[in-house]
Amino acid sequence: MLVFVTTPSSPARAADDTEMPKAKTDYKPQVEDQDRPKDKSLLEKTPADAAVASKAQSGEEPAFYQRWQFWAITGGIVVGAVAAIWGGAVLYHTIRGGDVRPCNTAFLTCAGQGEPR
Amino acid sequence: MTRLGRLLGRRLGVASLALALAGLALGAAGCDSYHYYDMDLMFSSAWVGGINSAGAATLCKVEISGADSHEIDLNNCGLNNNNSNYPDVGTFEFATFADSGTLTFAVNAYNGSPPGAACLFGGGTTSIKASSQITTMGMITIEPNGTGCPNGQ
Numbered sequence: 001m002l003v004f005v006t007t008p009s010s011p012a013r014a015a016d017d018t019e020m021p022k023a024k025t026d027y028k029p030q031v032e033d034q035d036r037p038k039d040k041s042l043l044e045k046t047p048a049d050a051a052v053a054s055k056a057q058s059g060e061e062p063a064f065y066q067r068w069q070f071w072a073i074t075g076g077i078v079v080g081a082v083a084a085i086w087g088g089a090v091l092y093h094t095i096r097g098g099d100v101r102p103c104n105t106a107f108l109t110c111a112g113q114g115e116p117r
Numbered sequence: 118m119t120r121l122g123r124l125l126g127r128r129l130g131v132a133s134l135a136l137a138l139a140g141l142a143l144g145a146a147g148c149d150s151y152h153y154y155d156m157d158l159m160f161s162s163a164w165v166g167g168i169n170s171a172g173a174a175t176l177c178k179v180e181i182s183g184a185d186s187h188e189i190d191l192n193n194c195g196l197n198n199n200n201s202n203y204p205d206v207g208t209f210e211f212a213t214f215a216d217s218g219t220l221t222f223a224v225n226a227y228n229g230s231p232p233g234a235a236c237l238f239g240g241g242t243t244s245i246k247a248s249s250q251i252t253t254m255g256m257i258t259i260e261p262n263g264t265g266c267p268n269g270q
Contacts, residue, residue: 095149096149097148100151100212101212104208106208107155107209107210108158108195108206110211110212111187111189111210112187113151113213
């Protein structure tokens with residue numbers, strides 16, 4: 001096996017080592033933050049901010065009827081009650097035998113349970 | 118969840134439980150189903166004069182007793198205007214939930230107007246075992262068994 005070992009001794013490298021460092025220029029950021037407001041008045045608090053902050057600090061909760069949960073639960077109860085009443089009536093009617101079969105028109109009459117008197 | 122939400126949620130749970138219990142109670146009570154008794158009503162051949170005597174009928178009272186009870190009035194005992202359906206006047210249907218025991222159909226035929234007890238002039242009785250069968254056929258025969266009102270008055 002043959003192994004070659006090289007050393008950094010090129011003529012160009014030698015030339016770099018002899019050059020003097022250049023003077024520093026003024027620092028210019030490549031990216032400028034345009035979102036940062038330079039107008040300080042924009043950062044000052046407005047009266048509305050103070051009102052919101054004071055209300056938040058007072059700890060006052062909205063009335064129960066102003067909560068969406070209240071109306072969601074109330075709506076659910078109303079719908080559930082209507083469905084329960086309707087379903088209960090249907091269930092009761094079914095358990096009680098449902099509808100009597102239609103009377104044969106050839107019969108003299110039909111009477112008894114479920115028949116109109 | 119807020120206190121209001123918890124409270125209402127708990128009440129909803131209680132209402133659901135009550136509904137479920139009501140459903141169970143109704144289910145435990147058992148389901149009814151209709152059973153029909155189709156009874157054919159006819160005059161017997163014992164009527165002297167046939168339609169000339171039986172045709173005086175103004176009312177048949179059908180009294181049902183036993184496993185169920187009911188009363189059915191049949192004007193003219195079911196005879197039509199020209200008595201063309203004599204002697205087999207036709208069928209009436211009795212609906213009941215009863216599926217056991219005995220159903221007794223007693224028919225009393227009257228002449229006269231208004232038909233009173235003194236105007237009884239025929240009758241018949243039939244007993245049928247009530248069963249789970251949906252439709253049961255039967256027959257009631259009306260025999261002459263009284264004098265009725267004189268001249269149908």
